[in-house]
Amino acid sequence: MLLHQFQHANKTIKKDTILDAYFKNIFEEIGKGSQFTARFFKEITTTSFEIKEFFWQCFVIGYKSLPLVTITGFIMGLVLTIQSRPTLSKFGAESWLPSMVSLSLIREIAPVITALICAGKIGSGIGAELGSMKVTEQIDAMEVSAINPYKYLVVTRVLATTLMIPILVFYADFIGIFGGYIGYNIHGNISMFRYFTNVLEHLEFLDIFPATIKTFFFGFSIGMIGSYKGFNAENGTESVGKAANSAVVTASLVIFIIDMVAVQITDFLY
């Protein structure tokens, strides 16, 4: 009996210790991440800007993501139209299909799906690139050469993602709406002019504005999380893979959290 009680107590202590360590790790990570993010605002206001590297990153992040965003945006619009059509037809509201699809895309689906896709492509790319630079001492080489690696590598990438993700989302909105037009014409017949007139008739400024604002936060998070994970990769090539993987998982989670907060704020304000 005594032995059983002792074993039970021992198990409880071990469980508590593991939980303590788990929560300690989480809080440590949040603390370090916050410091890393705070440094961004300090560096951006106090030091000169790496303009060439910034434009290069805009090209890599923005232009090179266009094919992926085109395909996913088109499929989003097409599938949403095809899936929504039977339900709307039942209520005789088929004519609402273009505006419903465009509103869904602009307010929610295109920003979130595009951000998630970019978290996978861009976030993991930044995590892996900086992680690889870290383990091969390239970041140390910059540091000892009196070149600020944070300013050169992190500030430029975070600014590029913050600027490029909203542009990619706008592009995905347009391509998605065009996909909706193609989807509509599979079973129906509508001219492009009438379709887009229908779309624009029901769009308001307040549909576009909050959705655009949140995409800046999505872009900032993708760049910052990718950079943080890569910059803090520990020695060894295994950590490069971990940095890339962790960047995608964390950025995806943060995108959903930002989206939830943004929806609550929009709902409260309007």
Add this chain to the structure above:
Amino acid sequence: MTKEKTLLQETNATPKRESVIEIKNLKKAFGKNAVLKGVTLSVYKGEDLVILGRSGSGKSVTIKCLVGLVVPDNGSMHIFEKDVSQLNHKEWDDVRTRIGFLFQNGALYDSMSVRQNLAFTLTHHTKNLTEAEVTERVIEALENVGLEAAIDKMPAELSGGMRKRVGLARTIIIKPEIILYDEPTTGLDSITSREISELILAVQKKYHTTSMIITHDMACAKLTSNRIVILREGIIHAEGTYLELEKSDDEWVRSFFI
């Protein structure tokens, strides 16, 4: 007289004793593992100091502390008579521009060509250079390491020895007063190792640099050193010229020279 002996005699001449690096009671632990337990060391202007020691004895940590890549737990470090613990970010950068660091694997920026690797460092240090001047300086640095033909190659296309040469060219392009070498011949065959050692010696002579060389390679130590310091378990165990230490009474010290 062989070339090696001539070089040895030339380099073993004791230079003027004006210290550029002063390390006092340097301590550093990683968790419970105390790596440096109180290293005290002076490096003099124009001197070529080799640091020997077994793996894990704290050689690389010592030079990484010197450039701020590792923050020591205790002790003081003066570089060019400045206490580095008191320096702000700008002052640190000013000191770093006078120090070159050759990493073990070259640490070349792998997204840039050889030309861009060298130009990147140069243009961040020397403003207002024209493109022609940058190219001229890049070619000059590459000529000094015998690699001008590789100017437009990417790091992935270079062999281990070539990467170290380019790393050295990137270090000397800013004409530093001190160069720290972290195991410059590790992972190379004996012929390439000797070439790199001779290159280090040539750079020392041409640029009149002060050097700290971390190595396990005794041929490199013999060729490049004025003075050798041997680290053992985080403290300096022995100090002297190559010839003095080779004939040391201490069997452990002599074991390096077998």
